[in-house]
Amino acid sequence: MASSEQVKKFITEIAPLAQKAFLELGKIHPSICIGMACVESAYGTAGSCKYHSYLGQKVGTGKTATKYWNGSYFTSKTKEEYTVGVHTVINKAAFRAYPSMELCVFNYYELLNTNLYKRVTKTQYRAQMQQIKDCGYMTSSTEVNSVLNIIAKYNLTQYDLENSGSTVANPYQVPTVTLKKGSKGSSVKWLQYEINRILGLTLVIDGSFGNNTLAAVLKIQEKFNLEQDGKVGPLTRKAITEYQ
Numbered sequence: 209m210a211s212s213e214q215v216k217k218f219i220t221e222i223a224p225l226a227q228k229a230f231l232e233l234g235k236i237h238p239s240i241c242i243g244m245a246c247v248e249s250a251y252g253t254a255g256s257c258k259y260h261s262y263l264g265q266k267v268g269t270g271k272t273a274t275k276y277w278n279g280s281y282f283t284s285k286t287k288e289e290y291t292v293g294v295h296t297v298i299n300k301a302a303f304r305a306y307p308s309m310e311l312c313v314f315n316y317y318e319l320l321n322t323n324l325y326k327r328v329t330k331t332q333y334r335a336q337m338q339q340i341k342d343c344g345y346m347t348s349s350t351e352v353n354s355v356l357n358i359i360a361k362y363n364l365t366q367y368d369l370e371n372s373g374s375t376v377a378n379p380y381q382v383p384t385v386t387l388k389k390g391s392k393g394s395s396v397k398w399l400q401y402e403i404n405r406i407l408g409l410t411l412v413i414d415g416s417f418g419n420n421t422l423a424a425v426l427k428i429q430e431k432f433n434l435e436q437d438g439k440v441g442p443l444t445r446k447a448i449t450e451y452q
Contacts, residue, residue, distance in 0.1 A: 217252070223238065225313040226242050226367065235329075236321075239333050240359075241313060248263050249262040272319065272324065277306065285299050327342065333359065383440070389419075392415055397413050400412075428447075
């Protein structure tokens with residue numbers, strides 16, 4: 209059983225990764241991802257964690273959701289509840305293994321954005337958790353309630369970026385170079401995150417400085433009474449970072 213310190217450490221470690229994956233891939237509330245990881249990995253204390261398997265993704269066909277998974281796997285005994293109250297022991301179930309917690313979390317989001325989970329919608333977290341179960345992510349008849357109880361106990365909805373009043377730090381590093389149309393990479397993701405935070409927009413955080421990002425930068429510069437040149441240099445960057 210995980211100690212209170214282990215629980216706190218695990219949530220602190222996985223929460224920003226769930227937020228980052230949500231920003232890039234969308235749909236699944238970070239609170240759901242965190243709560244499921246708490247259950248599936250026993251707050252990071254389960255044996256599967258040595259393979260950085262925190263969310264119980266199975267290998268399946270091995271052909272679905274492979275951008276963040278390199279094909280590595282391990283086998284482990286597990287129990288499946290195909291019929292409520294009846295547990296079937298699987299001696300060698302194949303689970304996906306990862307080189308890091310981040311890739312595990314991103315693969316989880318990648319998987320839940322495939323057609324296998326098209327019935328999972330952008331709804332409130334309680335309904336979303338049930339939809340994940342209905343699509344077959346897990347067979348346990350108790351996991352939905354277990355996850356929801358953990359979300360409530362540890363106030364995990366505080367990590368859901370769409371919540372009004374959420375105060376979550378930008379997970380991307382502040383750039384040190386001027387950004388302009390055509391720029392790409394994590395620096396642009398930082399900018400797009402800040403645009404959404406300041407202007408209340410829903411730009412896709414894809415790391416590509418295109419026309420939509422340019423239009424938003426012009427609005428930012430207008431808001432802060434800066435030269436509207438569409439470039440994010442030292443002055444625009446300073447105004448963004450100091451805005452509360």
